[in-house]
Each structure stands twice: as C-alpha cells, then as structure tokens.
Amino acid sequence: MSGHSNWPEWIYVAVVIALMTWVGAEAWEAERLVEHVPADAKTIIATGQQWFWTFEHEDGTKEIGELHVEVGKAYKFEVVSTDVNHSFNIHDYVVLIDAIPGRVNTVWFAPDKVGEHDIQCREYCGLIHYNMRGTLYVTEPTS
Amino acid sequence: MTLELQKPRPIWQIMFSTHHTDVGLLYLISSLTFLFLGGSLALGIRAELFLPGSQIIADSMTFNRIFTVHGTTLIFLFIIPFASAVGNYYVPIMVRYKDMAYPKLNAIAFWMIPPAGVLIWLGFADFTWYATPPYSIISAPGPAADMWIFGLKILGISSVLGALNFVVTILKCKHPDMSIGQIPLLAWSFLSSSLIIIVAIPTFAAALLMLLTDRLGVSGFFNPAMGGDPISYAHLFWFTFHPEVYVLVIPAIGMMYEIIPRFSRKPIYSYNSGIFAFVMLSIVGFSSWAHHMYATGMSFTEKTVFMVGTLAAVPASAMHVFNFVATMWNARIRFSTPMMWAVGGIALFFSAGAGGVVNSAMPLDFTTHDTYWVVGHFHLFVMGTIAFGSIGFLYYMFPYVTGRMYNETLGKIHFVLSFIGTVLVFFTQHVLGLYGMPRRIYDYPPIPEWIAMNQIASIGAMIIGISMAVFLANMIHSSAKGKLADTDDPFGLGGKYYYPFEAKNPSH
Secondary structure (H helix, E strand, C coil), X not given: CCCCCCHHHHHHHHHHHHHHHXXXXXXXXXXXXXXXXXXXXXXXXXXXXXXXXXXXXXXXXXXXXXXXXXXXXXXXXEEEECCCCEEEEEHHHCEEEEECCCCCEXXXXXXXXXXXXXEEECCCCCCCHHHCEEEEEEECCCX | CXXXXXXXXXXXXXXXCCCHHHXXXXXXXXXXXXXXXXXXXXXXXXXXXXXXXXXXXXXXXXXXXXXXXXXXXXXXXXXXXXXXXXXXXXXXXXXXXXXXXXXXXXXXXXXXXXXXXXXXXXXXCCCCCCCCCXXXXXXXXXXXXXXXXXXXXXXXXXXXXXXXXXXXXXXXCCCCCCCHHHCCHHHHHHHHHHHHHHHHHHHXXXXXXXXXXXXXXXXXXXXXXXXXXXXXHHHHHHHHHHHHHXXXXXHHXXXXXXXXXXXXXXXXXXXXXXXXXXXXXXXXXXXXHHHHCHHHCCCHHHHHHHHHHHHCHHHHHHHHHHHHHHHHCCCCCCCCHHHHHHHHHHHHHHHHHHHHHHHHCHHHHXXXXXXXXXXXXXXXXXXXXXXXXXXXXXXXXXXXXXXXXXXXXXXXXHHHHHHHHHHHHHHHHHHHHHCCCECCXXXXXXXXXXXXXXXXXXXXXXXXXXXXXXXXXXXXXXXXXXXXXXXXXXXXXXXXXXXXXXXXXXXX
C-alpha cells in the first residue's frame, strides 16, 4: 500500500535477528556448561511432598526441612516427588528443577561460601505451598 | 460512521438480536463486567501481599481460589470476549458485508460465555489457571474443579465458533471488489488470531476431557499413580496456550493499527509488513510452547529447540513496534485519550518483549521461572499491552457506539493513573522475581527487599484500582449524559479521510 521504499525496516529487522542470534548462542553455550555434572559430585535425593522437603545423603542420613552440605564440594540432586508437582529451588545458587511424581530430575551445584540459604518450592502445590520452605547450611569440611 | 442503531430499544431486543453490532454490544458489556470483577480480585491479592502474615484473606485456600479465578476471568472472560466485541463491530464493516457470515452462530457463541462465567465464579477453583495435574486430579477440591473444567470447555467451544465465523466472514463474505490485500490491518489481526484459535484450541479441549475423566478415576492419562504422565498435560496445555498468547495480543495490536495512523493523521508506514508480521507471529507462535517447561527436566536439545522457536517470534513483534514508531515519526499527532493508550501500550509491549527474551534464554529462565518475574512479565503483556490497546480502542469506539462523547479529561486521568500503576506493579514484580519470590504464595517470610517491593506493587495496584473507578464513572455517565458526538469526526482530526469505512447498519 505504501509506495515508499522500506529499507530502514529491513535493516532494523536484521539487527533484531542478529541480536536474538547472539542471545541464543550465549544462552546455548552457558546452558551447555551448566548442565555438565562434575564426575565427583555427591548425590543427594531430594523428595518433595505436600508440604516439605526430605533429603537423603549418599551415606543414608536423612534430613527434613534442612540440608547440610560442605563448602567446595559438588552435589548432584536427584529430585523426586511422592504426590503432586513441586519445584526444588535454592534461589541463591540458581538451583531449580521440578519435582514430578514418576520422574527423577537432576540438578547440581557446588557451594563456594559458608552460609545459610533458603530452600523453597516454586511450583504451586496446594494449601501450604507458600510455606514449603527449608534451609540450606553450607559448612566447613569436617575432615 | 456510526456503529450502533441510534433508536433506544428495550433490552430484550438487543439480547435476542443476532445483528453484529448488537452481539458486539453484548460482548462488550459482559467483558467489561468481568474486567471489573477480575480486577477486584487482583486488588484483594495485592492487599493480602502488602505485608507478610495474614492481612485481609483468612486462609491460603481462599487466596489460591482468588488468584485462580482472577486469571481465568481476565483471560477468558475479559480479553477474548473484548476482542470479539471489537471484531463484531468492525470486521463486517471493514470487509463491507451486512453482518457476520453466520449471525445465529455468532449469538450462540456469545451466549455460551455467561453460563461459563457463572460456572467458574460459583465453583471458585483453586488449582491455578493452568490446572496442573496431578494436583488438579488428586488434590483439588470438587465440585469447584469440575465446574472450572466445564466452564473452560464451554468457553473453548465459544472461541472456536467465534473464530470460524470471523474466518468465513473475512475470506468468503468480503466485498468482491476488495482483495485480501486491501482489508484493514484490524481485520487481518482477526483473521490471524482466529486461525490460531482453530488450530490451537482442540488440543486443550482434549486435555480438559482427559483431566475430567482422570478426576472421575476412570482414566489415568496424567496421574502417575495410574501410569500416566503429568508432563504430557503440560505439553497439551501449552500447545494451546502459548499460541493463545498471540490470540490475545494480535487483536490488541490490530486495534493499535486502527488508532495510531488516524491520530497521527498519516497512513500506516507499511501495511504489508504489518500483515507479514501477523502471519509470522501466527506461525512461529506454534514453535515455542515448551519454553514454559524448561524446569520440568527437559533435555538440552529440547530446550535449545524451544529457545530458538521463542526467539524467532521477536523479530515479528519488533516489526509491529517499528511500524508504529515509523508511522508516528514526523506526524501531526493528536494525543486524544485513545492515542495515549495506544502509545502507552506500545511502550509497555516493548518492555514486556525485552523481558521475554530473558525468560526464553535457557540459563536465565532458571532464575526467573515461577517467580514474580514471570508474573510481571506476562502482566506487562495482558495489562500493559492488551488491556491498554483494548481500553484505548474502547474510548475510540465510544462515540460511534453511543453517539456521545466521553469526558476527555477523565479519560486522560484514567490513562495517566493506569500507566503509573502498571509500571509500579509490574516492573517492580520483575525485580521481586530476581530476589526469588515464588509466584502463587499466600504468605512470605519477612525479607526486607520482598516487603518493600510488595508494598510498591500493592500501592501501584491501588492506583490502577482508582483509575478504573474513574473509567467506570466516565463510561456510565458519558453514555447517558455525555455531549453529543460529531460522528463524522468526533476527535476533531479534520477530514473524512481518516474514517474510510462506510457503515452498513440496516435496521432489522
């Protein structure tokens, strides 16, 4: 309908496409690195159920609502659920994966500082979803 | 141009009419009613979250029901029916036909909405607008959940019937002298969004039936205890509802295409690129649904595919923004109320899109997913873009529908307050999400940053609430007692050139 030439729009579109390609490539590269679980990572089974988290370490010790890990070591979470969907989240370490009944999802992290962090559920799971919280304690290595 | 029969008639004549402007009026009134109902629920949510601890809502179950019905109402009972209202008024006129292709079907599609609304509101389900299984199967209390399922089922049928009607009206009933490349962009937006509805909705319709039989215990499609898989529901749901996002936004963009050239007193910068971007959005809208599901344990390859599919929608959306800005460039713009809403809507559309790029980039999504960032993000679309475009268009239609002029000062006050409120609520919620506050929570621990940002958001919501009260007063008062409008040029833009559509509005 418009008789004028439209080259400014096409240059603009090319710039947008270039930007999106760059964003996509950076995201791809970062995600590829993040998904690579270190071979020496210790496994922790994290179970979500209405409305608390249970953690089982490799040596069989269990914790409810709190989790103790040692600074400088890598941990792999195997996240499961016994009832409805939850989402296991330690926001300070960008740990996030859904806990879905019938599936085992994995996510890993390596705490680099001693401290306390919040653990929470980030997927709606009913009545007490708002208070399905726990605490992560990062401690000095014992040995 | 007039859009409404001017003679006052008894209300039952409008209710039982099948004429497109009458059905349009019914759509308009019902959608605005649900806007105010759903909006008041939002005020309740924001009041509750003003401080940690219980404020005005007694328990978390009530809170969960409120945000579920808030979302369901505003998406299905306000945004979609509002677009249908505009489509009913304008599409037949724009394709120069006397009515919609199937007038009775049109009235039936409308009359399915009130019963569905009643089911959703009387049920007051608590499982979020996403009805996530297995929660919705094994945990959500009935009969609320079942009423929600039936309500959505009815609304799905209504959408499909409406969409079929728009497609046939545009493709088969347009004036033989007009080619498809000559119909206005608003009509193009309805063609695109209706085609998306027809392709997308059946998937969710099937998922709803499976959800219902799962709840009845006779099947276990999504119930892991019976060998089902909740993730398959997520795929079915988002295969419908990611394209549905474009169903919501495309008509609003179409409305801006109607407003911006008129008030810029220039033709649109590029009609063809507008069509191109609509068609592109309708296609790539189907390639991004699983970006809602990165955290469900998808493989790296799946995530990559859906990230690329999502980013592919950005250039098309950006083309619309370019088209609007290029149209306004060097134009003699008249900032009447509709134009202010449209321009505000474009600014917020741009912000929402920029935020969306962050969500779709895989590693960043793990920071934002299911936090208030996402709440802020999609509200910038549904409120900042779609509601802004819709409300702007409502002001634009007002003189043609009622024959009277709204109060311009109140309209501008409405815009300024709403814009400030929207920025305060939804920009703040983005930041709140970066601080890690999950969405859909009734109460939160007293973390100072969370409290501060929740308070800013709640104050913003109250400002929007006040602006909507101004809006309601303006609409009611002006439609009864407003100044008589000059229906040839109610906004004083000068020249009939800006109103190219001849109304064919026969008495019937």
